[in-house]
Amino acid sequence: MQLSLELELSLLANTTFSVIDFETTGTDPQLDRITEVGVVKVRGGEILQTISCFVKQQRKIPPAITGLTGITNEMLTFAPSEESVVEAIHGVTEDSVIVGHNVSFDLGFLKAAYERVGYELKNTRIDTLALARKLLSGEVPDFKLATLSHYLRLDHQPRHRAFDDALATVDLLHVLIERAGTYGCTHIDELYRLSKIDLASVGSKLGMSTKLPHRPGVYFFKDSDGKVIYIGKSTDLKARVRSYFHSDSRHKTPKMLKQVAAIEAISFKTETEAAVAEVRLI
Structure with a gap:
């Protein structure tokens, strides 16, 4: 993906990030659906906007997923429609870099939802999982969000709920940006390309x-x-x-x-x- 000139010249301190996390009915973006959304829009360490809500879906949540997340089908009964939630996500994230932990998973579901509503996913994206593998190699037994949050003593801890996990990912992003600074990363394009080094x-x-x-x-x-x-x-x-x-x-x-x-x-x-x-x- 080619970064725009605006992003190329953007200092990390001035870059707007939208950190996302979704809970879903399964792992297939075409068959499964998003059940809970967490979005935290930040710039310079300041939270600008958030989204935290369930998403009404026709597809039932399997018992195994309920056991993991605690989200039941009954919780979605009076939730907003997928279309309205997608419109809200698009409005918040349109002008920002999308960030997630193993972000390709969340983006797969967001892309599929966008297509159903009529949007196109164009955002530059940063994966904190890939960055952590680069910047924390040898320090932790694995790179799961829970492991990293505990090891780094982040303010927020994940618990398989979208908004909590998004907040933990925000904390992780800030730590990784600080670590990247020791390698001369001061602009978004440099952080984006760090995985190639x-x-x-x-x-x-x-x-x-x-x-x-x-x-x-x-x-x-x-x-x-x-x-x-x-x-x-x-x-x-x-x-x-x-x-x-x-x-x-x-x-x-x-x-x-x-x-x-x-x-x-x-x-x-x-x-x-x-x-x-x-x-x-x-």
Whole structure:
């Protein structure tokens, strides 16, 4: 998915996230239905809007699901219709990044519900499960929301109810954003692409990119002796430098990154100035 320019340039502190969690009648988005919705819209640590409600459905809740969640068919009797709930979700989340723990599960159900109502799901999405696997590897026995909430001592604990689990996921997101900051993640595009980076091998060097600007310029990779081993230019210094740490098929890149001990840059107002400077410096 291509991130919009607006999101590319958005600081994480200014990014609006809509954290979602659904309880359902089963695991198949085409056959099963959403029974309970939890949505928490946040920006800069502040809760902006919430949705917490049951959803009236014709499909019955299996006993096993009731045993897990405590939600019964009787609880849905006077709940709002799926269409009205979907309209509410769309209204709250339309201008935000959607976040969930194992978000593909929730998005599968949301996409199916959107299609029944006539909406299209276009949001950028962040999966706290994938981020936790990257940022908390080796610290926890597993990456279940309950395990992470207990280990990190989050303010909210999940209990297989949509709104409670969404609140716990909000807490987890904030912890993960803080952890990601140690790897130079300050913008939403950097958080989005973090899953493509092998932190085990290059994570310690990612922090070198933290202070690089999102501006045209020339960058220098230096070894431990201060010798320049590579010079390049870009219209976006920080994005270009960080791209070297993504999964890269070029054979020389991993070898070069092992030698990098420092990253420096000179920024310019225009791409043309950067191109001229690169030619002079090479």
